[in-house]
Amino acid sequence: MEWIQQLVNGISLGSIYALIALGYTMVYGIIKLINFAHGDVFMLGAFIGFYAISRWEIGFFPALIISMVLCAIIGVIIERVAYKRLRSATRIAALITAIGVSLLIEYTVIFFRGASPEAYPEVLPKSSINILGVNISSISILILAVTIVLMILLQFIVHKTKIGKAMRAVSLDADAARLMGINVDNTISATFAIGSALAGAAGVIFGVYYTRIEPLMGVLPGLKAFIAAVFGGIGSIPGAMVGGLSLGLVETVVSALGFSLWRDAAAFVILILILILKPSGIFGKNTREKV
Amino acid sequence: MTSNLLIKAENVGIQFGGLKAVQNVNLYLNQGELVGLIGPNGAGKTTTFNMITGVYQPTFGTIAFDGKNLKGLKPYQVTKLGMSRTFQNIRLFKDLSVLDNVKVANHNIAKHSIISSILRLPSHFSGEAKMEQESIEFLKIFGLDVYKDELAKNLPYGMQRRLEIARALAAKPKLLLLDEPAAGMNPQETHDLMELIAFIRKEFNLTILLIEHDMHLVMGICERIYVLDHGQLIADGTPEEIRNNPKVIEAYLGEEVDD
Amino acid sequence: MKKSKAFWVFSVLALVIYAVVQGLISGGILDLYYQNILVQMCINIMLAVSLHIIIGITGQFSIGHAGFMAVGAYFSAIATMKLGLPLPVGLLLGAVVAALAGLLVGIPTLRLKGDYLAIATLGFAEIIRIIFLNVDYVGGAAGMVVMNMTTWTYAFAGVVITIIVISNFTKSRHGRGAISIREDEIAADAMGINTTYYKVVAFTIGSLFAGLAGAIYAHNFFIIQPTTFNFLKSFDILIYVVLGGLGSLSGSVIAAIFLTVVSAYLANFPETRMIIYSLVLILVMLYRPTGLMGTKEITSLFKFGKKGGTKI
Numbered sequence: 001m002e003w004i005q006q007l008v009n010g011i012s013l014g015s016i017y018a019l020i021a022l023g024y025t026m027v028y029g030i031i032k033l034i035n036f037a038h039g040d041v042f043m044l045g046a047f048i049g050f051y052a053i054s055r056w057e058i059g060f061f062p063a064l065i066i067s068m069v070l071c072a073i074i075g076v077i078i079e080r081v082a083y084k085r086l087r088s089a090t091r092i093a094a095l096i097t098a099i100g101v102s103l104l105i106e107y108t109v110i111f112f113r114g115a116s117p118e119a120y121p122e123v124l125p126k127s128s129i130n131i132l133g134v135n136i137s138s139i140s141i142l143i144l145a146v147t148i149v150l151m152i153l154l155q156f157i158v159h160k161t162k163i164g165k166a167m168r169a170v171s172l173d174a175d176a177a178r179l180m181g182i183n184v185d186n187t188i189s190a191t192f193a194i195g196s197a198l199a200g201a202a203g204v205i206f207g208v209y210y211t212r213i214e215p216l217m218g219v220l221p222g223l224k225a226f227i228a229a230v231f232g233g234i235g236s237i238p239g240a241m242v243g244g245l246s247l248g249l250v251e252t253v254v255s256a257l258g259f260s261l262w263r264d265a266a267a268f269v270i271l272i273l274i275l276i277l278k279p280s281g282i283f284g285k286n287t288r289e290k291v
Numbered sequence: 292m293t294s295n296l297l298i299k300a301e302n303v304g305i306q307f308g309g310l311k312a313v314q315n316v317n318l319y320l321n322q323g324e325l326v327g328l329i330g331p332n333g334a335g336k337t338t339t340f341n342m343i344t345g346v347y348q349p350t351f352g353t354i355a356f357d358g359k360n361l362k363g364l365k366p367y368q369v370t371k372l373g374m375s376r377t378f379q380n381i382r383l384f385k386d387l388s389v390l391d392n393v394k395v396a397n398h399n400i401a402k403h404s405i406i407s408s409i410l411r412l413p414s415h416f417s418g419e420a421k422m423e424q425e426s427i428e429f430l431k432i433f434g435l436d437v438y439k440d441e442l443a444k445n446l447p448y449g450m451q452r453r454l455e456i457a458r459a460l461a462a463k464p465k466l467l468l469l470d471e472p473a474a475g476m477n478p479q480e481t482h483d484l485m486e487l488i489a490f491i492r493k494e495f496n497l498t499i500l501l502i503e504h505d506m507h508l509v510m511g512i513c514e515r516i517y518v519l520d521h522g523q524l525i526a527d528g529t530p531e532e533i534r535n536n537p538k539v540i541e542a543y544l545g546e547e548v549d550d
Numbered sequence: 551m552k553k554s555k556a557f558w559v560f561s562v563l564a565l566v567i568y569a570v571v572q573g574l575i576s577g578g579i580l581d582l583y584y585q586n587i588l589v590q591m592c593i594n595i596m597l598a599v600s601l602h603i604i605i606g607i608t609g610q611f612s613i614g615h616a617g618f619m620a621v622g623a624y625f626s627a628i629a630t631m632k633l634g635l636p637l638p639v640g641l642l643l644g645a646v647v648a649a650l651a652g653l654l655v656g657i658p659t660l661r662l663k664g665d666y667l668a669i670a671t672l673g674f675a676e677i678i679r680i681i682f683l684n685v686d687y688v689g690g691a692a693g694m695v696v697m698n699m700t701t702w703t704y705a706f707a708g709v710v711i712t713i714i715v716i717s718n719f720t721k722s723r724h725g726r727g728a729i730s731i732r733e734d735e736i737a738a739d740a741m742g743i744n745t746t747y748y749k750v751v752a753f754t755i756g757s758l759f760a761g762l763a764g765a766i767y768a769h770n771f772f773i774i775q776p777t778t779f780n781f782l783k784s785f786d787i788l789i790y791v792v793l794g795g796l797g798s799l800s801g802s803v804i805a806a807i808f809l810t811v812v813s814a815y816l817a818n819f820p821e822t823r824m825i826i827y828s829l830v831l832i833l834v835m836l837y838r839p840t841g842l843m844g845t846k847e848i849t850s851l852f853k854f855g856k857k858g859g860t861k862i
């Protein structure tokens with residue numbers, strides 16, 4: 001029954017990727033920018049949660065909420081200060097700026113608190129539940145529950161609320177949306193806020209689950225979440241969820257088969273295969289450049 | 292079929308997602324003809340050009356150039372067969388000089404290899420000299436030689452349109468496709484341009500397919516005209532026939548109002 | 551054979567710089583610390599110019615250049631340390647294998663555009679790094695011990711060759727073909743340029759010289775480790791090209807020199823260095839997205855000869 005344990009591990013890791021991937025995919029869908037700094041918002045979320053729990057001694061859920069709110073604010077600030085004036089710039093300029101913002105966040109954190117890792121406090125009881133003869137930690141189950149709730153919430157926001165409709169309209173055609181009276185700037189900011197809040201949540205969950213956080217922790221999960229988003233079809237919300245979960249499972253399988261040192265390579269191999277074979281991803285649409 | 296058939300497009304069509312942008316187009320061009328392709332905005336004229344030049348692969352039908360099926364060929368391969376074009380929204384190499392813009396299209400007249408250029412072998416110098424000389428000749432025809440060291444983006448608008456044609460000509464085409472070459476020009480510039488087109492046609496023995504939004508202008512210089520509307524050919528014939536065709540008049544009626 | 555004026559200016563300049571520095575070294579004025587910075591500077595110039603041909607000239611946005619540097623470093627080290635071959639052979643081998651790696655990576659990825667290409671090159675660079683990390687023959691994560699064999703002369707010769715080859719390529723019909731892709735890929739294609747071919751060629755030449763830079767690097771620092779060639783290294787190289795001006799060879803050289811000096815001064819404050827780097831990157835993109843020089847070259851700031859003088 002070892003493999004059920006692995007399955008749970010894979011789903012937990014995949015949930016974290018999926019939460020980060022959602023922010024990537026929403027931002028890309030709306031302004032066609034790979035927000036490299038998104039992985040660092042995830043890192044900031046983990047640290048905010050860490051300080052909230054260890055300094056203010058609050059519980060998991062309040063810490064999760066605080067982290068989500070602060071990350072949403074940080075995401076909007078990043079968008080307003082750095083990305084907003086790049087809307088008409090070349091894609092290369094936008095991408096380089098995003099790389100710059102990412103490095104700036106990472107090294108500012110290191111500048112103020114050093115590069116040393118931090119051990120996440122135990123906020124959740126360490127019990128486990130026996131399912132089909134396998135012990136599954138309650139943390140895993142909680143992570144899954146929180147992820148599912150957040151995703152349902154996101155689906156609700158995107159499909160049932162005014163701001164969600166505005167987001168979909170702007171990502172289809174920003175100019176047309178503007179003509180229809182939608183405030184494009186606010187809609188883009190809202191997208192950053194929601195995406196960053198999800199990344200913040202992922203940060204806290206990551207800390208609780210893996211218990212070790214450090215200032216460069218966002219880099220690799222950030223890249224992998226982006227890969228997950230591409231895999232699912234960038235711009236597609238269900239795609240990000242499916243992509244994240246698939247990547248988490250693949251990595252767990254690769255590790256379980258005894259190739260843990262190759263685990264990171266697996267993600268990049270998937271990326272390259274998908275880019276070459278079907279760049280629009282599993283849920284994406286093919287488009288052609290108009291000449 | 293006569294042997295001097297240059298383009299033969301049969302039942303050509305293309306679909307973008309659900310939208311059939313062009314369908315069932317049958318179009319032929321004889322060697323040496325100057326033919327117009329007209330139609331209201333969004334009729335599918337540029338899309339037809341894109342299919343002929345290999346930018347898009349048609350979803351239906353076949354296109355043959357000089358007896359050769361173009362299926363699967365990339366634009367640069369089509370160009371090498373002897374066809375070149377201009378773009379409706381000017382696509383010059385903006386940060387290259389006027390001369391270098393033409394030299395890019397002249398790429399294939401010289402044959403020196405990359406190694407020869409890196410080592411600066413004699414073939415590099417002779418090849419580059421030949422390209423320079425020919426390119427300047429093309430610029431002279433269009434009165435652009437005085438601007439040869441200017442960056443393309445700094446040229447006045449009308450001159451940019453001319454440079455696009457000069458560049459297309461430097462690729463040594465048998466067939467030249469011009470996509471609204473007079474767009475945005477004033478009547479005097481347009482008149483000069485049409486004379487120039489007539490001149491290069493004679494000088495280089497060209498076959499020309501000309502897209503023009505303005506029907507009256509096309510009537511003046513084309514021998515035959517195809518009319519597209521909503522992706523379909525609704526008429527073809529001499530300017531006289533087109534002028535009196537009720538379908539064409541109807542297609543253009545809505546247009547004239549907002550023109 | 552007629553050569554352009556700029557070529558002679560460059561040759562004389564290179565000779566003078568070499569003679570002066572060599573004199574200072576022989577005279578004992580430049581100690582090992584400064585010699586090391588000079589070698590580092592040469593390596594960075596080579597990396598910058600080799601990425602310039604890919605991004606600045608051909609407009610293909612690669613952010614995984616450190617991967618090819620790693621290939622050059624490791625294969626040259628294998629040649630000299632494991633196979634006992636002489637250093638020049640090792641350098642050549644490193645460069646050639648890196649070029650082959652560039653060819654292999656370039657053919658499938660270069661049909662991707664913009665962001666997608668960027669992320670794919672980053673992915674390939676990481677895969678290359680992870681491979682070295684997992685091969686015990688080259689020391690795995692601990693890295694590989696390499697003797698210090700390079701001198702300032704090797705490094706400087708490397709720079710001169712890199713600049714001559716890439717500048718000669720650029721100022722030819724091939725270079726114009728590559729630039730036309732940067733300017734407008736669809737128009738280039740329509741004018742008869744085989745865009746895929748030139749993208750792959752530029753990528754391979756860029757990888758070749760990144761490999762040479764890596765090979766020289768490997769023989770300058772006693773040890774090479776996979777972590778050295780991570781994407782932060784790739785971003786470092788990217789910064790030279792972007793800051794110097796996308797499309798300007800002299801701009802990327804100047805940026806590489808300048809940032810090597812800044813790095814040397816801030817060697818004990820790596821965080822400060824990265825904060826400055828990232829701020830500069832953001833500010834340049836927001837307020838001067840063309841970089842310092844744009845597509846212009848330093849030579850165009852002076853007036854060489856009369857009308858029609860060739861630009862470097």
Ligand SMILES: Nc1ncnc2c1ncn2[C@@H]1O[C@H](COP(=O)(O)OP(=O)(O)O)[C@@H](O)[C@H]1O
Pocket residue numbers: 288289290291307310312330331332333334335336337338339
């Ligand atoms: N790459 C593309 N993707 C989707 N639709 C396209 C594309 N290219 C052209 N179209 C559509 O095809 C139709 C014909 O366009 P076009 O050929 O540019 O018209 P014209 O040149 O006659 O004004 C238009 O509805 C246009 O929106």
Ligand SMILES: [Mg+2]
Pocket residue numbers: 336337338379
């Ligand atoms: Mg058109």
